[in-house]
Amino acid sequence: MGDPSARHPRHNKAEVFAQLRYAHAREVTEDYVEMIADLIEEEGEARSVALAERFGVTAATVNNTIKRLERDGFVTSRPYRSIFLTDQGKELAEKCRKRHEIVYNFLIALGVDPAIAEFDAEGIEHHVSEETLAAFSKFSGN
Amino acid sequence: MGDPSARHPRHNKAEVFAQLRYAHAREVTEDYVEMIADLIEEEGEARSVALAERFGVTAATVNNTIKRLERDGFVTSRPYRSIFLTDQGKELAEKCRKRHEIVYNFLIALGVDPAIAEFDAEGIEHHVSEETLAAFSKFSGN
């Protein structure tokens, strides 16, 4: 009866899911650098107590995450002092800030309620490709 | 100098992130029940070897996940046999299938390339509220 791929389509979904797993691994990193940049701008410095409050997690969790971000080159920190973004961290934060804004504005332009848009944008932002982001941007009239 | 919340806005982002963490905890479950339903429809049964191939993970990983889904009441399975959805699993699969389709069609309607839309929809689907989904649906003309 010939090639099985003739009977059943190839279904190379595996690559889609591999990319999805990669996106998930980056989500926390992206939200942290973005939040650290916000805190530095709004309050002059990023303290872990503020990160814990805004993310709704414990101080211990923030500590772990900051260590990982430091290991990965996104932040620097010294014990009992505030947290700083590296150049790499600043770059990622800026990229994420713009992307977040585009996604949020797009949802608003679509007619979604601002409170709902705030929730959904926080998740969607990590899963939009450059192409989709451009389409969002175009739709909301830049 | 008065109430600090007068100087700095309240920033109750914590709830947004709590919901985001919840969405993440459900993602694998949602993708599995959806894929199991697809396999049953396309191939008559859902075998773990097919799940492993489509998700691009090992057989051991599928086994772990199926045990969790069983524990949570979404599937039933017996050793060395294929996997079945419970009523609860079927219900979730159907909801996810529809949602996935709406997200995908919406991206296509927006002008996103089908291959890119396939990638992005796989991630975005887990982060769209009912309200946003309705807006997507309306935009693509149901």
Add this chain to the structure above:
DNA sequence: TTTTAAAGTTAGTCAAGGCTAAATTGATTT
């Protein structure tokens, strides 16, 4: 019917990202 190959299971390991409880440090009051 025996042998072999494919599918599935089990055991053990790891990292991420959460938690609590306890210890430590730094900053503010007294």
Add this chain to the structure above:
DNA sequence: AAATCAATTTAGCCTTGACTAACTTTAAAA
């Protein structure tokens, strides 16, 4: 200067979701 309080760190625990390697079962071929 000492005491206190808030912030931070550390230690230990848990679940999810990934892996490899080894084993068992089932199905297919010889």
